């Protein structure tokens with residue numbers, strides 16, 4: 001079932017929480033809504049669920065309008081499952097009963113599922129790896145197991161759309177990584193569309209088919225994870241998703257000359273969006289820079305902070321009066337003089353003009 005939002009806005013009193021949202025979600029698609037706190041992610045999700053009504057615009061599910069400023073279909077009449085950040089389990093029900101509850105109570109549960117309820121519950125518990133714990137009560141479960149119960153409960157009646165609101169944010173870092181895989185597997189196995197709200201770029205980039213980046217109640221950019229990460233179209237997306245450094249300098253046609261760089265340095269601008277060109281900026285992700293010893297014909301700087309990360313180093317590099325973040329496998333020491341290069345641009349070292357080694361440590 002496709003989901004369409006047309007010119008959807010929401011105001012609370014005089015505050016505009018969402019403004020003219022247009023979005024189509026394909027059948028079975030995994031869409032992440034990514035943005036900072038307060039940008040309207042949860043409000044958007046609550047409107048899809050039927051807990052909030054749009055102030056203007058329309059929401060259609062499977063071609064039928066379910067919400068507008070005039071009417072709103074209640075949550076139980078939409079084929080939707082929800083998973084919340086805080087699990088929202090019922091303390092008096094065991095796992096089996098949690099999964100059975102929506103099968104029995106959701107008005108939209110397909111008859112074929114109601115008729116083989118026990119089989120469906122076992123199937124869903126198998127999918128989330130909890131079949132052996134069916135009789136356990138919520139207080140006897142770990143955080144990850146509780147979240148799996150919440151997912152099993154949401155998918156049991158076979159919703160066309162699964163809404164997830166920061167479902168991993170109350171889990172510890174290791175578990176969050178494992179649960180990403182589980183959610184991907186649930187998506188593959190169920191075929192439900194997923195709308196997944198998060199402020200975590202890593203979660204959105206690693207799991208979603210498409211990412212909707214939001215800021216101040218509006219959509220900034222919609223695209224595949226690769227498009228969003230590699231070709232940000234706005235300053236906000238570049239900073240928020242790619243953690244990009246916005247290097248200052250001057251554009252001459254499609255060539256960029258960074259401020260404070262060796263005068264012969266030009267960076268190519270084919271992949272850079274117009275909004276950066278008009279502001280004399282060039283976005284470079286921390287892992288995109290190549291670090292070489294000083295004076296190899298690029299942007300010159302000094303290492304002002306070093307963090308060893310195992311496979312690579314996180315550096316703060318001061319160049320042309322600004323500080324940039326760089327992730328590089330090359331080892332340098334605090335106060336080393338370095339040159340920042342970008343991909344596709346040869347340095348004097350790589351051209352054979354200097355005999356400096358690649359590392360000074």
Ligand code: ATP
Pocket residue numbers: 012015017035036037038039040041042043044199
């Ligand atoms: P977070 O990541 O912190 O949950 P969010 O992106 O999900 O943030 P929303 O919860 O959608 O943001 O809120 C968007 C804006 O709307 C916020 O400024 C919030 O204060 C406001 N808002 C949300 N619900 C209401 C309400 N019922 N009444 C008034 N303002 C509200």
